[in-house]
Amino acid sequence: MARAGEEALIARYFAPLSGPGAEGLRDDAASLVPAPGQDLVVTADAIVAGVHYFPDDPPGSIAVKALGVNLSDLAAKGAVPRGFLLTLALPNDWTEAWLSAFAEGLGTVIRAHGCPLLGGDTVRSGGPALIGVTAIGEVPAGAILRRQAARAGDRLCVSGHIGDAALGLALRLAPDAGFEPAHGDILLDRYLHPRPRLALVPALRRHARAAMDVSDGLVGDLTKMLAGTGLTARIDVASVPLSPAARAAIARDPGRRATALTGGDDYEILCAVPPDSVAAFLADAEAAGVPAAEIGSVEAGDEAPRFLDAQGHAMDFARTAFSHF
């Protein structure tokens, strides 16, 4: 099949996804009018075929992941998205069918979250595909939620369910590892399709003192939240929210609990909330359709956070976080 040149591809697949100020992607840059009283929040994350996703994942799913992981970062900072830029590095064997499905996947996320395409670049990668996104959001002036702003006594909360994506990846890597089929589909879907928790932004702005998204595993990310702050944490592992699918998988193989806690790709929000705001935060989260759970508390101390099992023993993890590098 003849493949179109860069300008034709942009006009066909990407211009329809572009927003105000982007001039239909016919210029080298877009303009963005800041809303009065808001700060911009900017973040960039890239995903690479064979590193962050499987090259044969559906192209629409790859798009959902590439944009979703960046919108997850905005949500964790208390920001609402304004738009994004896309760097698409394609392998030599790219096809228009792949590109068309990829653009369709992008479109679903763009429409769901009102986050148009503002610009970008399309190049040959000379190797695997790479999809780089820079997302731009807004927060009220001075109100960006920081990762390392927790205080001793704050309660730690997480949104949604932890571990589904890591268990989905385990299932993807070993399809006959004894997952129930109905649960397996749910876990695989959670691995493929991050759901950025933007609905939680109002509750986070109102109640959270510190926040980050859980992308590299709850254990490792909580460690990052507290590293160098003179704070540690105590987590009640039984209170970490698990989906029915994850509970069933762990019931079959208790070793999977550690996978769930350390495995990454959750794209849930981990936040520190002052104790007297926890009830209101949980109620607001529930009302926003993103249930959250209190899982532990922040304490003074320099040691690593402790994850306590039902018997009160600290769990010992062979690895604490996923490293993409």
Add this chain to the structure above:
Amino acid sequence: MARAGEEALIARYFAPLSGPGAEGLRDDAASLVPAPGQDLVVTADAIVAGVHYFPDDPPGSIAVKALGVNLSDLAAKGAVPRGFLLTLALPNDWTEAWLSAFAEGLGTVIRAHGCPLLGGDTVRSGGPALIGVTAIGEVPAGAILRRQAARAGDRLCVSGHIGDAALGLALRLAPDAGFEPAHGDILLDRYLHPRPRLALVPALRRHARAAMDVSDGLVGDLTKMLAGTGLTARIDVASVPLSPAARAAIARDPGRRATALTGGDDYEILCAVPPDSVAAFLADAEAAGVPAAEIGSVEAGDEAPRFLDAQGHAMDFARTAFSHF
């Protein structure tokens, strides 16, 4: 040599390049406080080893190019830089020495233009290196300079010298092609080190009606500036500004004139200026230390721009622009 993990690399090489709002790159996002009365201008361009640069180019030069080509886009839009995000996809054989020199190169551009690092991502490419930059700048509200805003009668001007980088690339590809050594060094330097024409921004804001940077060759970029607008242009090739090095190279081989006009990587500014502003624009450009030249005019018509030689004959180009894709 042992290689540090991602966080250590960021702390060592990139945190020192970061700006206000970036929290020393210890968070997943940065905040940017918009200046009152300004719009943001955003642009993203990536360069790939073996496609946009030679893998054995000095790492500092690669950094200068990666950031410079993006700042060139900001300059062409009349924007001054506020900061940038970096996506660095490294090949398997990356070294800390490479990274250290790369960061040093970035630092020179950051300091020259007051454009700090705001965030980014470091990943394994699984193939050649890819360096993606998203640059963020500011223009007075509503004043972004557009590529396709020229009108019939406007004069076309370009900054600096056209063709040096294309001739430098030709020299790089065929080192014994009969360039004078002193001139060859100048041409190679222009190929390696784009000089974003940010000094021209005040003059562009004051006088230009439309602008773009010349990155894919003057002939092709002028064609893009006018495509679909019902406008064409007449260029007096003898008035296209050439450096002494380029003049000498063309004197030895007249075929090089077409290379200079179509070859790309100039990172000069092409702009349309109303006739009664040309003299003031050229004077302001000169005063800003970036001489510019009038090379032709915009006319009504749908045909491709004509490049007229000294005899008034339209030149015929085998290829009109460099396509990276």
